[in-house]
Amino acid sequence: MENRRRALFVLPGLAAVPLAGCSGGDEDVGAVEDLMREHGILRRAILVFRECAQRLSGGGQVDARALHQTAQLFRNFGEDYHEKKLEEENIFPQLRDKGGDGAAMVQVLIDQHNRGRAIIDYVLASTKGAIVQGAELVAPLNTFELMYENHAAREDTIIFPAWKKAIGEHAVKEMGDKFEDIEKKQFGGDGFDMAVKQIGEIEQMLGLSDIAQFSAPPPPHA
Numbered sequence: 001m002e003n004r005r006r007a008l009f010v011l012p013g014l015a016a017v018p019l020a021g022c023s024g025g026d027e028d029v030g031a032v033e034d035l036m037r038e039h040g041i042l043r044r045a046i047l048v049f050r051e052c053a054q055r056l057s058g059g060g061q062v063d064a065r066a067l068h069q070t071a072q073l074f075r076n077f078g079e080d081y082h083e084k085k086l087e088e089e090n091i092f093p094q095l096r097d098k099g100g101d102g103a104a105m106v107q108v109l110i111d112q113h114n115r116g117r118a119i120i121d122y123v124l125a126s127t128k129g130a131i132v133q134g135a136e137l138v139a140p141l142n143t144f145e146l147m148y149e150n151h152a153a154r155e156d157t158i159i160f161p162a163w164k165k166a167i168g169e170h171a172v173k174e175m176g177d178k179f180e181d182i183e184k185k186q187f188g189g190d191g192f193d194m195a196v197k198q199i200g201e202i203e204q205m206l207g208l209s210d211i212a213q214f215s216a217p218p219p220p221h222a
Contacts, residue, residue, distance in 0.1 A: 031172050031175050041199055042077070045070050048202060049141040053145075056132065063205060064130055067132060102159050123140065
């Protein structure tokens with residue numbers, strides 16, 4: 001697989017330039033790591049869902065535009081690309097052909113994809129105004145988060161390693177090139193970088209961009 005992801009450093013008024021690593025070379029990213037990076041984008045989206053659910057359950061209100069954009073990002077990048085084009089059309093059929101524990105899990109994962117799409121439909125339909133308030137979205141957002149966190153964790157630790165083992169290193173590299181072609185066709189460029197930018201902007205809108213605010217407090221004294 002070619003150098004698919006290159007870290008970028010951007011200064012105001014300057015073009016983005018690759019960041020050189022300690023070795024001085026570009027970073028090579030394999031297909032499995034790339035799939036897990038894409039999960040990272042989706043996990044950031046569901047952290048937005050969690051925060052919105054907490055605000056709503058506490059009687060607060062949420063910027064409907066930010067929540068709508070998060071759901072649309074999950075639809076475009078997560079469902080239409082990552083789930084349908086990569087997993088359902090390629091990874092899952094190859095796993096089923098090989099059998100084993102990973103294959104036995106595939107139908108449940110597909111069912112969860114479908115349930116997630118129904119929930120995203122509901123979120124998109126419920127966020128067309130300026131402000132969201134009330135408890136109607138709390139349960140859908142919370143159950144979506146619980147389902148997807150378990151779903152993605154199993155894929156990262158069971159499905160993707162099983163797929164890599166089943167088809168072999170050479171085939172995985174070929175699939176990585178195929179996935180890159182799919183991504184470019186789907187988004188007209190590097191969909192991952194586009195998604196990173198978009199989720200960052202959403203986090204900024206909701207006051208979630210400073211990671212320090214999520215540092216855990218010290219435990220109580222024994």
